[in-house]
Structure formats: C-alpha cells, structure tokens
Amino acid sequence: MANDIHVTWHEHRVSREDRERLNGHRGCVIWLTGLSGSGKSTLANVLDHLLSERGIKTAVLDGDNVRHGLNASTGMLRETHGEEFAARFGLGFTAIDREENIRRIGAVAQLFCEAGIIALTAFISPYRIDRRRVRQSMREGDFIEIFVDTPLDVCEQRDPKGLYKKARAGELKHFTGIDDPYEAPEAPELVVQAGERTPEELADEVIAYLIRRQILPPTD
Numbered sequence: 001m002a003n004d005i006h007v008t009w010h011e012h013r014v015s016r017e018d019r020e021r022l023n024g025h026r027g028c029v030i031w032l033t034g035l036s037g038s039g040k041s042t043l044a045n046v047l048d049h050l051l052s053e054r055g056i057k058t059a060v061l062d063g064d065n066v067r068h069g070l071n072a073s074t075g076m077l078r079e080t081h082g083e084e085f086a087a088r089f090g091l092g093f094t095a096i097d098r099e100e101n102i103r104r105i106g107a108v109a110q111l112f113c114e115a116g117i118i119a120l121t122a123f124i125s126p127y128r129i130d131r132r133r134v135r136q137s138m139r140e141g142d143f144i145e146i147f148v149d150t151p152l153d154v155c156e157q158r159d160p161k162g163l164y165k166k167a168r169a170g171e172l173k174h175f176t177g178i179d180d181p182y183e184a185p186e187a188p189e190l191v192v193q194a195g196e197r198t199p200e201e202l203a204d205e206v207i208a209y210l211i212r213r214q215i216l217p218p219t220d
C-alpha cells in the first residue's frame, strides 16, 4: 500500500455553515472560462470590487498571477529550484499541463468556497473534461460556470499582450484559438457577451444571477 494514501480528512471545528452565517452569504466558485483576451480578468476584478463594496468576502484567482506562483512555469522554477524540480513541477501549455493547472486551481477554489468565500477564477480552462472534473469535485451548486463568450476575432483585435500576433506568426505554439483548441461550455450556468457589453454591465448580470440563486442576499 502506498504511503501517500495514509492521509485522513479532518473535519474542522468551525463549519462552513458557521462561516456562511457569519459572512451573511454563501461560498461558491465563479468559474470564468473563455479565450485569451475575452475579458475574464477584467470581469473578475470588477465583480471583486463591486462585491467587496457590499461587504461580500471574495478572492480572485487569475491566470497570469497563479502562473507566477502556485503554477509557475518550468523556466521560473529552474532558476529558484533547479532543473530536476522544474522539469517535474513546472507547468506550461500542453494539454496535460493545462489539466494540472486547472486541477490545482480547482482545489484552491474549493478551499475558498468551503471557507464561505466567493472564489472568482479567471482561466482559459479550454478543456471540458478539466472543467467537469472541478465541478464534480464540489458540492452540487457550488460551481458556477460562466462562459465569457467573446468571438475570436474580437479577442485577436484586442490582443493586449501581443500574443495572438506572435501565435499567427508561428512564434508562439499551442496558442488557444489559433493552433490549440477551446471547447466552449455546453451547459454553463451563465453566458456573458463580453464583446458587446461593458464589464460593469456583465458584472451586474452575474450579481443578479447570484441573487436569484440565493447565494447573495437581495439588494435593499
């Protein structure tokens, strides 16, 4: 029997329900998925701001930031931890690396959720199976998948980091939407049109949804 299965789950003294009562709202995971440049980070940040102003406890997990820390790349880890460690734990953009990226983020988001916090995640998360696994790891109703549905041509026109240009020029391989797949959600809780509406309008749509679902208390 492998040693690593001798790990038991601890029930905490302060339950999730206790924390949610204290917070005055439920915990959940708002999982934003969409192409690079679709507006995931912008929406997560506007939501974070609007919810925080209302005293709601939130946490943002953002693609670029998480890939600098928890899910650092091989190149970054090589400098700090050496070649062997970097080769084993560094994450890039192959299908399997994206799978592990999403698995770790899902686990962190779940911890926030269980602590009664609204976790806002902004990752491309291009594969349906990876998103489904995160959903299935959570309690029914905790995973709220929001498709940030911005057409590729709009994302490509925005191209704030110049990555689409590089991908088109063949300088960046496996770029989502260009030479790597994006599998749009089939039954997301919500679809937002971030090519047509302002981030504030989109955030209002999401908040209205959360009130309808009784995750947030109604506004006075």
Ligand SMILES: Nc1ncnc2c1ncn2[C@@H]1O[C@H](COP(=O)(O)OS(=O)(=O)O)[C@@H](OP(=O)(O)O)[C@H]1O
Binding pocket: 035, 036, 037, 041, 063, 064, 067, 093, 097, 098, 099, 101, 102, 122, 123, 124, 125, 126, 161, 163, 173, 174, 175, 176, 180
């Ligand atoms: N090959 C490739 N494909 C897609 N994206 C790439 C790639 N290389 C680097 N980047 C930059 O990394 C950001 C996406 O990271 P994610 O962690 O969200 O990706 S994934 O969910 O694991 O697919 C993404 O950021 P966003 O534009 O914020 O989505 C890009 O800036």
Ligand SMILES: Nc1ncnc2c1ncn2[C@@H]1O[C@H](COP(=O)(O)OP(=O)(O)O)[C@@H](O)[C@H]1O
Binding pocket: 034, 035, 036, 037, 038, 039, 040, 041, 042, 043, 122, 158, 160, 194, 195, 196, 197, 198, 199, 202
């Ligand atoms: N709803 C929106 N309408 C117009 N422009 C937007 C909208 N949301 C984001 N943007 C712009 O699009 C670009 C990409 O947004 P970002 O949030 O970084 O996308 P992602 O996190 O999906 O890569 C940024 O320049 C941002 O200002």
